[in-house]
Amino acid sequence: MSRAPLIAVALALALCTALPAAALGATTATMSATFTPDRLGAATTLSFNFQIAADAEAPALLTGVDFRYPVNLGIATSGLGVASCPVAALEARGPSVCPPDSRMGSGSALVEIPIGSDLVQETAQVALVAGPSQNGYVHILASVTGESPVAARVVLSTQLQPGLLQIPVPPIPSLPEAPYVAVVRMHLILGGHLTYYEPVHGHSVAYQPVGIGLPRRCPRGGFPFSAGFGFLDGGHAEARTAVACPRGR
Amino acid sequence: MRFDRWPGGLDRSAGRAAALAVIVVAVATTSSAVAARVLSVHDEGHLHFIESDGSEIIDEGAATGTVPGTLRVHFVYNGEPAVSARFTISGHGGSISGRAGGRLNNPTSPAPSFRGAFTITGGSGRYAHIHGTGELFGVFTRRGRNKYALVVQAIGKDPY
Numbered sequence: 571m572s573r574a575p576l577i578a579v580a581l582a583l584a585l586c587t588a589l590p591a592a593a594l595g596a597t598t599a600t601m602s603a604t605f606t607p608d609r610l611g612a613a614t615t616l617s618f619n620f621q622i623a624a625d626a627e628a629p630a631l632l633t634g635v636d637f638r639y640p641v642n643l644g645i646a647t648s649g650l651g652v653a654s655c656p657v658a659a660l661e662a663r664g665p666s667v668c669p670p671d672s673r674m675g676s677g678s679a680l681v682e683i684p685i686g687s688d689l690v691q692e693t694a695q696v697a698l699v700a701g702p703s704q705n706g707y708v709h710i711l712a713s714v715t716g717e718s719p720v721a722a723r724v725v726l727s728t729q730l731q732p733g734l735l736q737i738p739v740p741p742i743p744s745l746p747e748a749p750y751v752a753v754v755r756m757h758l759i760l761g762g763h764l765t766y767y768e769p770v771h772g773h774s775v776a777y778q779p780v781g782i783g784l785p786r787r788c789p790r791g792g793f794p795f796s797a798g799f800g801f802l803d804g805g806h807a808e809a810r811t812a813v814a815c816p817r818g819r
Numbered sequence: 820m821r822f823d824r825w826p827g828g829l830d831r832s833a834g835r836a837a838a839l840a841v842i843v844v845a846v847a848t849t850s851s852a853v854a855a856r857v858l859s860v861h862d863e864g865h866l867h868f869i870e871s872d873g874s875e876i877i878d879e880g881a882a883t884g885t886v887p888g889t890l891r892v893h894f895v896y897n898g899e900p901a902v903s904a905r906f907t908i909s910g911h912g913g914s915i916s917g918r919a920g921g922r923l924n925n926p927t928s929p930a931p932s933f934r935g936a937f938t939i940t941g942g943s944g945r946y947a948h949i950h951g952t953g954e955l956f957g958v959f960t961r962r963g964r965n966k967y968a969l970v971v972q973a974i975g976k977d978p979y
Contacts, residue, residue, distance in 0.1 A: 611870070611871070611872065640873075641874075641897055642872075642873035642874050642875070642897065643873055643874065644871060644873045644874045644875075645874075645898060646874060646896045646897055646898040646926070647871065647874055647875075647876055647896050647961075647967070649961045649962050649966055651927050652927060652928065652929040652961050652962045653927060653929075654927040671929075671962075672927070700927040701927075702927070703925065703926055703927055705900070706900030706922060706923060706924055706926060707898065707899075707900060707926065708898060708926045708927060709927075730898040731898055731899070732897040732898045732899050733897075766962060768929070768962055777962070779962065780966055780967075783871045783872070783873050783874065784873060785872055785873035786872045786873070
């Protein structure tokens with residue numbers, strides 16, 4: 571059998587994936603990631619940002635993010651999330667009801683709301699906590715809380731898979747008769763300055779969870795991260811970045 | 820031996836690195852009507868954290884039981900409930916190496932448990948010809964001073 575048709579299809583697919591989203595008249599996305607500290611073999615905090623830009627007057631409505639990270643990053647072994655926060659309580663009362671040992675990180679989100687001819691921006695606070703698990707995977711809940719002009723709380727749920735976090739984003743209502751809230755920028759920190767408690771000789775003793783374990787070797791080109799963004803209009807955007815290898819290693 | 824006895828043992832342990840692992844490998848030699856000797860494995864010991872490499876935790880410590888010696892475990896947990904490990908027990912009579920896999924439950928617990936199986940992949944000295952499989956039970960302690968502790972119990976009958 572001739573391989574020409576297969577090659578043609580492969581080339582066409584490669585061309586499609588290589589085209590920037592803007593060339594298709596769609597939405598674009600960028601992202602960045604950092605380790606703090608950035609030392610091979612050490613425990614670290616992972617921070618990442620993503621930003622969405624729509625080639626239209628109205629912002630694109632995000633419906634989901636597939637966040638891909640190096641599979642050998644020690645997130646599951648980090649010691650983060652050694653308790654779980656009930657989803658219903660989190661939705662009703664916010665992250666303050668969650669056990670301290672369930673906290674896994676924090677962040678913020680910038681959202682846009684078209685109100686009349688104006689585009690109003692709002693910054694929401696994000697808390698990352700461990701949720702209950704029924705299937706053996708670590709479940710991470712992102713509580714996104716905005717106060718003004720739209721007071722709302724949304725809880726996003728994802729499960730930690732090797733190298734992948736799939737985060738569905740439901741439509742977020744805003745003001746009556748106004749369109750849904752659009753997420754345009756997000757900053758998330760996994761780890762960081764967290765205080766946990768453990769029982770020692772009958773007392774509750776505070777400690778800091780270890781943090782995410784970095785591999786001892788850095789891949790050529792740095793640690794790769796990428797994300798796929800899905801939008802309500804059926805559009806899709808991809809973004810990728812890499813955390814450079816520490817110098818001297 | 821019941822698996823749920825183990826976490827208490829970890830709480831009693833102390834020490835930096837806080838990675839304490841307990842592995843019990845009680846080994847008894849019996850005769851086989853067919854041919855070779857068979858090790859009836861049922862062992863226990865305590866390990867401490869040595870280092871980590873991303874999603875891999877390396878623990879080491881004393882194994883006690885019928886095959887006393889030093890046990891070194893490379894434990895991999897990358898978010899998949901299926902965890903895996905490589906291990907080597909080095910004793911006076913030789914060493915035993917193998918790999919193991921299991922399923923981890925309750926991952927947001929301070930000490931999730933796992934259960935699975937191990938396969939012996941090789942040996943040296945007295946155990947140069949050992950082979951076989953067995954059951955594996957364990958606990959992975961994730962927090963505080965005992966971070967990265969492993970509690971493992973291995974049971975099997977392995978010709979050598």
